[in-house]
Amino acid sequence: MSDTDIQRRQFLKTSVGAAAVAIAPGMLLFDMAHGKTEAVSSKVRWGMLIDTANCAEGCNDCVNACNKENGLSGGLSPTDSQWMRKVELKDMRGGRALSLPMMCQHCAEPPCVDVCPTAASFKRADGIVLVDKHLCIGCRYCMMACPYKARSFVHEPLHDQKPDVPRGKGTVESCTMCVHRVDKGQQPACAEACPNKSILFGNLNDPDSEISKRIRSVASTEVRADLGLNTGIRYQGI
């Protein structure tokens, strides 16, 4: 083998090695950024059953957990985002008082998705209703359409966002059912934080899931069931 040949081979080896070193981290990051490639399936429908009898008045643990998990300020002014809030109710006739958490009800027929001009509001195959922050133009029509006042508009520039929970000034946002946790096999932050275990999270389509069993055995209802939206969140005791 001539000297030139050896030098050429050496050069090729070094080049391939250098290229591999240069590309590998990128490939790894690309893979990480893509996350799980497995698509969500409509065989699953995520939902929650909230037992209002166990939901204590004045307890805000679910709301605080939601704010912390999603990087919300927790401010209570009319321009602050509140993905989850505690609502105190009093029956106008009997006077019975109760307390419950209110958030996006993850409707099967979501009015927000129907009205969104750019399809930024969308429903995943597993029933979670989300906003694509890259498509939202901030028209707020979904906020007009939502029967549950579940959505907030980001009125101010944001700082220190959570990497898992993208948000953006000038766009609309709401409870994501902690989709980033659910996709990792965890529970939404509120369900985990409730001291009385009043929020039961699970797959409504699986007849053997705890939530399905409970819905079969106790009386539960949807909020504004008259609208026929088939919500993913159900309440006991209202």
Add this chain to the structure above:
Amino acid sequence: MASHSPSQFKNRLYYALVAAGGLVVLLGLYAAHMMEEHGHIITGMNNQIVWGLPHVFAIFLIVAASGVLNVASIGSVFGKVAYKVRAPLASLLSIAMLGGGLTVLMLDLGRPDRIIVAATHYNLTSVFAWNVVLYSGMFAAVALYLWTMMEQRMNPWSKPVGLFVFAWRFILTTGTGLIFAFLVARQAYGSALLPPMFIVLSFAWGLAVFHVVQSAIYAWNGKAYKPEIVNRMKNLLGIFIIGALYLVAAYHLTNLYFARQSEFEHFILVSGGIYPQLFWWGYGLLGNILPLALIIYPVLGKTKSVITASMLVVLGGFALLYVFIIGGQAFPLNIFPGYEVSSSFGDGQIGLYKPSLPEFLLGCGGLGIAFLITTVSVRVLNFIPHDKPTIAGQGTTD
């Protein structure tokens, strides 16, 4: 030369007017820039009142832009000569107001920089997305219509194109009404009466704007109204005001009949502070009773009475939209019927809204755009309605 001074003065006045209009537009653009820089926190809007003053301006302009074409339709589609000569001006006003209104809507978005997304991602179930098509189609259709009217070789086409524009604007205003009619859970909206209500309101507002602009142009050019034309258009305005009032009354009366709506109606008509005030004094008195009185008893002289009535109709229109859009959102959603509710997010409470200067300036910017387009176009092209004596005579006998 002394003999030229009045026209020189007029010329200067013209440029001063254009400059004033331009300044208003610039202020509006500056307000939009501030809103984009700081976010909607500098407006009075919040998570309960999500659409505010800019929407009042924008929807007025868009609805009036559709209605003003009535003048053109009566001429082109129904062949009334007195209106035919006014069709070009009506079409110009339509384009001008549509341009102003849409600019305001667009600049009020949370992300106006993403307007291209609205043009490239369509959700077919969204009436907003339909409106993007309807509004841009309206520009094209009215521009084409103007061309068929102003280019003599194209004149034979003006009737079919006019008919097309006539149909298109009906659908367009239906689309504007549907934005609210499709809101299932809001007590103020979600009614099939809204699209026809918006259509008839558009007739009144459009004609009122037309009267004001036409008289300004006539005054500028030292032209006088022909009495028979004033009479015709005055009566038509009266009919439109009554028609619109009828639909607004029907909307509230049907609501009053439903027990579940009575609290909302009580709020809007009696207890809601600024909203009932604006409804009764602004829309009721200024927008209906006074203009109708002036039309029936033209105490200021015929022409002046019609112009004053028209201005009042425009004011009443703004008042009605403020009550409809902002008052309608201020009333809380009835999420738990039968329960008294309270929360940190304003559940069960009347929403508070205080319009801020930037959003007012943005709205005025829309008016400024409409003003500029009209003023410049009238100067460079022949939009002034010319009534030939014989034609005016024919017009009245139609």
